[in-house]
Amino acid sequence: MRKVFVSELLGPKREGLFNDVMDMEIENIIRSLSSTPSSSAVNLDDKLLALVFAVVCKVGFGKSYREEPFRGATLKEMLDEAKSMLGGSIGDHFPIFGRCLDKLTGWSDRLEKCFSNLDGYVQMVLDEHLDRGGSEISDHEKDFVHGLIELSSKKNTSSSCLTKDDIKALIMDVLTGGTDTIVVTMVWAMSEIVRNPRVMQKLQKEIRSCIERKPKIHKSDIMHMKYLKMVVKETLRLHPPAPLLIPRECINHCQIGGYDVFPGTRVLINAWGIGRDLIIWGDNTTEFYPERFENEVDFIGEKFDMVPFGGGRRSCPAFNQATTIIELTIGNLLYFFDWEVPVGYGELNMEEKGSLVVHRKSSLLLVPRKHNWQE
Structure with a gap:
């Protein structure tokens, strides 16, 4: 299947x-x-x-x-x-x-x-x-x-x-x-980008220098945008759309950390906790810092530093298409527009809600301003 x-x-x-x-x-x-x-x-x-x-x-x-x-x-x-x-x-x-x-x-x-x-x-x-x-x-x-x-x-x-x-x-x-998992990831990404002007400026500089006023960004252009890929990975690390993944069932008896896990046991994988592990990611695990991915981190393979798409044969089969949609959409949004929080809103509310899929508690309201070379 x-x-x-x-x-x-x-x-x-x-x-x-x-x-x-x-x-x-x-x-x-x-x-x-x-x-x-x-x-x-x-x-x-x-x-x-x-x-x-x-x-x-x-x-x-x-x-x-x-x-x-x-x-x-x-x-x-x-x-x-x-x-x-x-x-x-x-x-x-x-x-x-x-x-x-x-x-x-x-x-x-x-x-x-x-x-x-x-x-x-x-x-x-x-x-x-x-x-x-x-x-x-x-x-x-x-x-x-x-x-x-x-x-x-x-x-x-x-x-x-x-x-x-x-x-x-x-x-x-x-x-x-x-559907929902891709939307949630893009919304969290835009939230973090707008909250961090340094990241937004660096990302827009990369995107606009790569495109050079083309009418739009194509799929092939994304391959040259290394910082965009870092931003998406950092979003998935901090905000995995399914923080406990999909429940698994243990097939064979095994031991994890000295505990016996018997066949038929329901197992929940804490992807949210793995992405914030102090031993792997250091003391600034809650900071949105895409540069931590300058050294390539594999998030869909045998190294489990982060597992937003799960792992092994039960991993998400559509991770390539999902990341393509996310990168291409965010790239275009940052290429054509400068984004701001509405006047009077103060800082963005980053509270979460949900169970199987965790998204923002409040809708993301932002002001898009056309980049000045379009006006």
């Missing part, structure tokens, strides 16, 4: 579509910000959410389904409810009597409704693709769901073909894992 996910969504088959959609959506957000009245603040949470939803849904499903209501709720509302449910309940931790409490408190009914709504939504996406067919669509335009449908209809001698439930599960993975 992981191999199918990577090859059909993240591999060369969708690279052209991904690049085209990214360019189009970044142009849209830059155009929208450019039309903002002078000195007016914009809600970056909403802007970045719209961008990521459009990219993920268009590459995955052919169009953005964000605003289409389903059973009285939008996709965003259903995904927010799903993340709340994934945070767990009393019954998950104390199965003997917790399940009874879940029924009494209404948790079980809420969980069933949440699953039913999302399953119905995914079925709607699948049905639309089946009704439309893929014979008249070019290979370049075919999305992730088209690829899954084609695989499900092929006779594969090495393994059984994909079932409808397999396809729906993969679509669900894209929806629940490919």
Whole structure:
């Protein structure tokens, strides 16, 4: 299933579509910000959410389904409810009597409704693709769901073909894992950049010297922006979007720090704590200091100094695409605009909230000012 996910969504088959959609959506957000009245603040949470939803849904499903209501709720509302449910309940931790409490408190009914709504939504996406067919669509335009449908209809001698439930599960993975985490990381990155004028000036200098007044930043330009990559890594170190990653289950008996961990034990990996470990990162672990990454730090390999994407075969398969979206979006935002906190707001409030995914407690409101060479 992981191999199918990577090859059909993240591999060369969708690279052209991904690049085209990214360019189009970044142009849209830059155009929208450019039309903002002078000195007016914009809600970056909403802007970045719209961008990521459009990219993920268009590459995955052919169009953005964000605003289409389903059973009285939008996709965003259903995904927010799903993340709340994934945070767990009393019954998950104390199965003997917790399940009874879940029924009494209404948790079980809420969980069933949440699953039913999302399953119905995914079925709607699948049905639309089946009704439309893929014979008249070019290979370049075919999305992730088209690829899954084609695989499900092929006779594969090495393994059984994909079932409808397999396809729906993969679509669900894209929806629940490919939107909120990227948005949260970009919002934290912009928050830290604006809070640290030194970082913003250094980053803008690098971006603008690399681009030299081109109409926009392309994916290939990002490769030359070393400080931008440091800023993104520092954001992921301080603000991993899923601070405890996804819960794991121990397969074999092992010992960690002298403690026995038995098969079937639920294990939580504290990615937030690892990124702030004094032994690894020194005394200034809470400081936003991208220069600490001047010596390359591998965050998706065998060295576990930081693990925002997990590690091993259970690591996030889309980390390359996620970092590309983050770097390309932030690069364009800092290239075209100078950013300020609205007058009278004082310092940015950096309080957190959330459980499975941790984001800012308050929306990020900033004033975009066109860089003077555009005026």
